[in-house]
Amino acid sequence: MAIRPVLRMGDARLLQVSLPVSDYPGLQELLSDMRDTMKALNGAGLAAPQIGVNLRVVIFGVPDQKNPRYPDAEAVPETVLVNPVIAPMEDGMTEDWEGCLSVPGMCGLVPRHSAIRYQGYDEYGALIDRTVSGFHARVVQHECDHLDGILYPMRIRDLGNFGFRDVLFPNSPMQEE
Numbered sequence: 001m002a003i004r005p006v007l008r009m010g011d012a013r014l015l016q017v018s019l020p021v022s023d024y025p026g027l028q029e030l031l032s033d034m035r036d037t038m039k040a041l042n043g044a045g046l047a048a049p050q051i052g053v054n055l056r057v058v059i060f061g062v063p064d065q066k067n068p069r070y071p072d073a074e075a076v077p078e079t080v081l082v083n084p085v086i087a088p089m090e091d092g093m094t095e096d097w098e099g100c101l102s103v104p105g106m107c108g109l110v111p112r113h114s115a116i117r118y119q120g121y122d123e124y125g126a127l128i129d130r131t132v133s134g135f136h137a138r139v140v141q142h143e144c145d146h147l148d149g150i151l152y153p154m155r156i157r158d159l160g161n162f163g164f165r166d167v168l169f170p171n172s173p174m175q176e177e
Contacts, residue, residue, distance in 0.1 A: 001032040003040045004051040006101045014102060015149040018049055018056045021082050027057070031080055031123055034059050042069045043101050044076070045139050047146030050102050056083045058143040062135075069099065076136045081128060084120035084144050088113040089131060098142060098152045099165065107168060109161035110152050112138045 007014050021027070030053060038046040038059060045060030061078030062070060092114040099107040115133035118140050122128055132140065142152060156162050165172065 001029060002036060004033050004037045006037065006041065006046075006050050007052055009100075009103045009151055009153070011102075013052060013054070014049060014146070014151060016049065016054055017149050018047075018054050018147040021055050021057060024055065027082075027123060030055075030057065031059065038101075041101050044070055044073070045143040046101065047143045049146050049149075056147045057081070058084060058140075058147065060139045060143050062139070070135075073135045076139055079128065080123040081118070081120040081140075081144075082123070084118055084140075084147070086141060086144055087117045089115035089117055089133075095157075096138060098138070100142070100152055102146075103151060103153065105164050105166070106153075106162065107165045108153055108156045108163075109158070110138075110142075110155050111157060112141045112155075116140060118144075 030048060034046050034048065034051065037051060044062050045058060048055045048057040058081050059079065060076060062073050062076040063078070064075045093111045094114050095109045095111045097107050098110045114137065115131065116137045117131045119127065119129045145152065153162060
């Protein structure tokens with residue numbers, strides 16, 4: 001329906017804890033706008049707060065035909081997740097590079113749980129209950145952090161591992177956000 005502007009780091013709305021969804025008549029329109037926005041920007045995911053909607057809604061997905069921003073990423077099924085809950089499946093954490101549509105042009109080395117179980121509801125109210133690992137787990141944790149007012153730079157342990165993508169990886173094929 002519409003490509004919405006994505007809020008950028010520094011906007012106080014990104015630091016708010018989002019409200020649970022109980023009955024939101026505009027959910028389908030919101031999801032359509034989120035999908036259009038994510039696709040236009042080659043995102044792997046998008047949280048409603050990133051477009052100024054303070055609700056616990058995220059979408060994510062990386063199709064088999066590879067996302068130009070994540071050329072080496074495994075496929076992640078396109079998913080709508082309303083009121084998500086995440087539980088780590090193990091104590092192990094791994095660090096990997098992340099970027100964000102709200103922090104354009106930058107990336108950082110972020111620790112995340114290696115495997116998680118996530119639950120929530122799809123756009124029709126059906127329960128989603130998945131146990132995942134790797135890139136899929138990383139994407140879900142990143143997007144759900146937005147619902148709690150957390151941006152990935154807040155999780156970086158060493159700011160020496162945070163910077164502009166084109167400076168950190170000058171020969172990378174990854175496109176800018």
